[in-house]
Amino acid sequence: MLKKSESILSGSIKIKFLGREYNIKGDKDEAYIHRLHQHIEEKAEEVLRRTGAVSSLDVAVLTLLNMADDYFTLRDDFNQVLEGRLQRLIDSIEASMH
Numbered sequence: 001m002l003k004k005s006e007s008i009l010s011g012s013i014k015i016k017f018l019g020r021e022y023n024i025k026g027d028k029d030e031a032y033i034h035r036l037h038q039h040i041e042e043k044a045e046e047v048l049r050r051t052g053a054v055s056s057l058d059v060a061v062l063t064l065l066n067m068a069d070d071y072f073t074l075r076d077d078f079n080q081v082l083e084g085r086l087q088r089l090i091d092s093i094e095a096s097m098h
Helices: 030-051 056-097
Strands: 003-007 012-017 020-025
């Protein structure tokens, strides 16, 4: 179902996802595109195992939703940690001024 990506034209990577081929062009290097492709494949295979979805569209949409959830969770966790550190820094600066 999911195929390993292949290099084609300079600056372009050909990947296969859910039976369809895509030519990926951009300013990222080939190794990075391969990492993205591998991550997406792993997430799609996880969706297939958990849901048994048959439709490629269903698999793609569920994969997207799972990846968006991962992103928002990480972003929110990062922001909480950052806000805590910033507050401690502010408190430390204010304490040293008194």
